Amino acid sequence: MDFEENAAKCLLEKWGIAVPGGRLVESPAEAEQAAREIGPCVVKAQVPAGGRGKAGGILPAATPTEARDAAERILGIEIGGHPVRRLRVETRVHAVRELYAAVMSDPESRCPVLLFSPLGGVDVEQAAMRDPSAMRRLHVDIRSGTVPGEVSGMIAGARFGSAAGAVAATLERMYQIYRATDAALLEINPLAITPEGQVIAVDGKFTLDDGAASRQPELAALAADPRRTRLEAAAAAEGLQMVELDGDIGVLANGAGLTMATMDAISHFGGQPANFLEVGGDAYTKGRTALRILLRKPGLRSVVVNFCGAFARTDILVEGVISVLKELEPEIPVYFSVHGTGEERAVELLRRELGAEPCFWMDDAVRAAVAAARGETS
Amino acid sequence: MILRREHRILVQGMTGRQGTFWTERMVEYGANVVGGVSPRKAGTVHLGLPVFASARDAGQAAPFDVALMFVPPGRSRGAARDACEAGARLVVCLAEHIPGQDVLEIHAAARANGTRIVGPNTAGLVTPGETFAGIMPASNRRVFSPGKVGVISRSGSLGTLVSFCLTQNGLGQSAVYGIGGDPIPGTTMRDVLEMMEADPGTDAVALCGEIGGSLEEDAAEFAADMAKPVAAFVAGRASPVGRRMGHAGAIAAGGPGGYHSKRAALEHAGVPVANVPGQLAELLGARLSGG
Numbered sequence: 001m002d003f004e005e006n007a008a009k010c011l012l013e014k015w016g017i018a019v020p021g022g023r024l025v026e027s028p029a030e031a032e033q034a035a036r037e038i039g040p041c042v043v044k045a046q047v048p049a050g051g052r053g054k055a056g057g058i059l060p061a062a063t064p065t066e067a068r069d070a071a072e073r074i075l076g077i078e079i080g081g082h083p084v085r086r087l088r089v090e091t092r093v094h095a096v097r098e099l100y101a102a103v104m105s106d107p108e109s110r111c112p113v114l115l116f117s118p119l120g121g122v123d124v125e126q127a128a129m130r131d132p133s134a135m136r137r138l139h140v141d142i143r144s145g146t147v148p149g150e151v152s153g154m155i156a157g158a159r160f161g162s163a164a165g166a167v168a169a170t171l172e173r174m175y176q177i178y179r180a181t182d183a184a185l186l187e188i189n190p191l192a193i194t195p196e197g198q199v200i201a202v203d204g205k206f207t208l209d210d211g212a213a214s215r216q217p218e219l220a221a222l223a224a225d226p227r228r229t230r231l232e233a234a235a236a237a238e239g240l241q242m243v244e245l246d247g248d249i250g251v252l253a254n255g256a257g258l259t260m261a262t263m264d265a266i267s268h269f270g271g272q273p274a275n276f277l278e279v280g281g282d283a284y285t286k287g288r289t290a291l292r293i294l295l296r297k298p299g300l301r302s303v304v305v306n307f308c309g310a311f312a313r314t315d316i317l318v319e320g321v322i323s324v325l326k327e328l329e330p331e332i333p334v335y336f337s338v339h340g341t342g343e344e345r346a347v348e349l350l351r352r353e354l355g356a357e358p359c360f361w362m363d364d365a366v367r368a369a370v371a372a373a374r375g376e377t378s
Numbered sequence: 379m380i381l382r383r384e385h386r387i388l389v390q391g392m393t394g395r396q397g398t399f400w401t402e403r404m405v406e407y408g409a410n411v412v413g414g415v416s417p418r419k420a421g422t423v424h425l426g427l428p429v430f431a432s433a434r435d436a437g438q439a440a441p442f443d444v445a446l447m448f449v450p451p452g453r454s455r456g457a458a459r460d461a462c463e464a465g466a467r468l469v470v471c472l473a474e475h476i477p478g479q480d481v482l483e484i485h486a487a488a489r490a491n492g493t494r495i496v497g498p499n500t501a502g503l504v505t506p507g508e509t510f511a512g513i514m515p516a517s518n519r520r521v522f523s524p525g526k527v528g529v530i531s532r533s534g535s536l537g538t539l540v541s542f543c544l545t546q547n548g549l550g551q552s553a554v555y556g557i558g559g560d561p562i563p564g565t566t567m568r569d570v571l572e573m574m575e576a577d578p579g580t581d582a583v584a585l586c587g588e589i590g591g592s593l594e595e596d597a598a599e600f601a602a603d604m605a606k607p608v609a610a611f612v613a614g615r616a617s618p619v620g621r622r623m624g625h626a627g628a629i630a631a632g633g634p635g636g637y638h639s640k641r642a643a644l645e646h647a648g649v650p651v652a653n654v655p656g657q658l659a660e661l662l663g664a665r666l667s668g669g
Contacts, residue, residue, distance in 0.1 A: 080620075105478050107562045107591060110485035142482045143490075184478050211451060212477035243621050256559065256623050257533020257588055260613035265654045267616035276623055280535060281474050281499075308542065310501040310534035310556075311396075311472075311513035340538045341515040362539065363656050 001208040001223035002048035006088045008204035011222075012188075015177045017170060018200040022090025028071040034089040035067030043070040044088045048224035049080025057084060060092060081227050093202050095192035097160070100124045101171055102187035103178040105209075106139070112178065114138040114151070114171055118158040120190035146175045166199040167191070181219055182212030231297055238289045240277065247272025249373050250294050250303035250332075252287070252321070254312040255280035262306045265363060271370035274300055284312035287320030295330055301373035303334045304365050309341030318346040322353045333372045335365040379468055379494065380553045380577055381444070383410060383508045388436050388466070390415040390457050391448030393424050400448070400513055401425055407516050409509040413440040415457075433457075433464035444468045446502065446511045454498065455480040462491040470511050471497035474559070481562050488564060495564025500556040501534025504541075512556065514538060525550015527662060528574040530567050531586035532559050532593070536613060540586050540655050547659035549666075552580040561590075567597035575604050582607045582666055584658045585649070587640060589614030589623070594640040602647035607665035611652040612640045 003011070009019040023034045024046070035041050045057030052058050057079050061067035067089060077084050098120035106113040116136045119127045127134055138154045140146055152168045160167050170191065178186050187205040194200060213220040228236060235242035245263075249271045253259040256278050263273040274297055279290045294303070305321055307314040318338065325334065336358035338346045350356045359365040379385075387404070391397045392414025402425060405411050413428040413436050420431035430436040433445055445461035447454060451473045461469045462484075469488065476484075476498050488495045496503065502512010507524035510516040514534065521538060523545045531537030537556050544551060555570045557563050567585060574580045585601075585608055587594040594612060601608045615637045617623050641651050650661045 105482055105562060110482060110489075110562055110564070112479075112482060142479065142486050179479065182477055182479055209478040211475045211481075212479070215452070215477065241622075243618065243623065245618065253535070255533050255535030257531070257536035257586065257613050258539060260588065260617055260623055261536055261539070261611070261655050263616040264613060268653045273616055276617065276621075278623075308535045308539040309515060310538045312535065339542050340518065340521060340535075343515075343518065343520075361656060363654055 001210060001213060001220060003206040003208070003222060004046040004048055004086070004224045005044060005204055006046050006086070007222045007224070008206035009201065011177070011181070011206055012201050012204050015173060017173055018198060019204065020091040020093050020200060020202060022088050025071070025087050025089055026085065028068045028075070031071035031087060031089050032064045032068035035061055035064040038089060038091050040092045041067060041089050042092050043067055043074060044090065045074050045077070045079055045084040046086040046088055047079045047082035047084055049082055052079055055079045093192050093200055094194055095190065095202070096195055097193040098190035099167065099193070100189045101174060101191045102185065102189070103174050103183070104185040109139050111139040112142055112175070114140060114146070114154065114175060116154055116171060124189055140175060145179070146172050148172070160193065161197070163193045163197045163199055166197070167193070170199050182209045182216050183207060184209040231293060235277065235290070235293050238286065238293070240279065240283055240286060240290055240293070242293065243276040244297065245273055245275055247274045248299050248301040249369050250274045250297065250300045251306070252277060252279065252291055252294060252303065253306040254278070254284055254309065254317060258306060258308055262304055262362070262366065265366040266304065266370060269363070269367050269370045271366070271373055279317060280312060284317055285320075287317040288324050289320075291321050291324045292328070295324070295328060300332055302332050302369040304369045305334060305336045306362050306365060307338045307340070307346070309339070309343065311341070313342040314338050314340055315342035315345035315349065318349050322349060325354060333369070335359060335368045337362040337365040380573055381503045381505045381509055381511060383408060383505075385444050385509065386410050386412045386442040387444045387446055387511050388413055388415065388433060388440070388442035388461070389446050389448065390433060390461065392416060392427070393419050393429060394448055396513070397448035398425065401427075403517065404510060407510055409511065412442050433461040433466065437464035442466065444470065444511055446470045447472055449473060451476040455483050458484040458495070459487040462487040462493040465491070466493050468494045468496060470500065470502050471495055471558070471564070472500060472502065472513060474499040476560070478562065481560060485562070485564055496556070497558035497564065498560040500558030501537065502556055504551070504554040506551050506554070514554070514556070521545060522554065523550040526552050526579065526581040528552050528570070528577070528580040528583040529554040529586070530570045530574075530583065531556055532588050533586065533613070536586050536655065540584055540611065540658055543656045543659050544584065544662070547663065549659055549662060552577065563593070567593045568600045571597055571600050571604065571608070575606055580606065582609075582662050584662060585610040586655070587612040589617060589637050589640070590635055592635060595634070595643040598643040598647040598649060601644070601649050607662065608649045609652065609658050609661035609665065610644050610649050611655050611658055612637060612644070
């Protein structure tokens, strides 16, 4: 669950990391008013996406009028698929140094890792690629936490002068925040050193671990709204993950892997999948709800139901599917392939209740659905 | 390690609904289940098996090699630590949605005790004709059959489908290894490739990957030097870039971690990549008969 910059900065501030003074605004008039109080400022689009600067979503403003103009230009543009509805207007910071600092869960070492680079700024990734030694890593033992000497060692040689202590303290504090908030990622880029030697987070990125949302309800409530279509939102409200696509062949399968594989097969045989919609894991009892949502998608020409039960009981899934098909009697054809846990009963139910014969091979169900979508009779 | 019939299995959460259902299936199949853990039912007998308060208690009375966790995500950290500290060689962690930092703590406990974690979010392990530990239809003979092909899969349903396709094409399986859909799995594809390369019962390997992360790229590096043939399928070619597909680990990326990066890495390592899961049998059959 990603946070917008403003929410991330409020979190940092609460934990004692300095951020430029600023305000959240929603209109050019509010931006002008904020700039009048703040002085020379930066107007920043609030969307949970990277590349805001390059997309024209971050503009400097020397005067309130300029802030108003900047807000007019930024509000309403789309960045990474997110329309900009809010802006953060904040004090412009003079930096003598720009650094990069992050803490995240690292799949490779299976440890939390602190990342630090003396070369911060927008192109830190490219800088790290040119010079891998520029990105320093510290793997932390999650049972004991950070060891003070280690963090100072990490920044050694970067010549921060009197600010070195504050930089090290910021890194240690970032680790504390990561642990206390169940972050998947906390990133400050750039972390600026001002002429006065103050260390300040000019930008901030915070991602709450999805699995921890239930034990961090207050933080979860602050996360940015994910961009979702109406149907995707309806699915999410039922605890189902759906992604709408441009195609015309509906997909209902259990498990993310099998669902993606079914989409791949549709595309391989010349069709276009209409969606990702997974009823795996504990969601296998939701076959009814899932198909009901899927059938609301306009422009569907056929549907593939592909179940291969491991944990998921295919007979329970099929019961749900049958009840929806009997109730709604869709005009589009539905092709089945069903194997694995509960298979015998599932196949028997399909034959008895729908007079449908599931395809032995998944590819045959997919080919039939592709042919039907093209208007060919198979 | 590849799961063998002699491996003694302890089922944590055995007395729950799913724990009961799958333990019965495992015992029927011949798995060597030695007991279960359920703090509130300690001292009782369930399915003819002793129930303990903790893995540590079980370790004294009913020594075990493998702990299989039917434990909800919020309690997985404690249960896994208990199993590791009780001396489990292998812990199969089924739960999905375990908080990420709890997963890191599970891995830390495993490192400290020399335990291997499989998962989280795995459907478990099947060694057809011998034993199984997890939530897989092991006894369905149309799906799983004893043989010489090792199967590695991030997704339980896809691993099951690929096993079905292999069986229907006359290719039985030496071991089916679900590594799970968690972004930080305890056992990687590369780890399992190493086991299967060393396993005298395995002649070839079917690798079922997905978009997201770098497991397939790492596995490709090892596969390049393997003596045994490997073929792969990578799910997610038709998935839109930047959207999460179910598993927290499965996000289509444009660059590294994306479909084309994985396919290129595998093909560069001499691993043919199937366009649909069913093609895996064909690709492996050709590699096996061709020597």
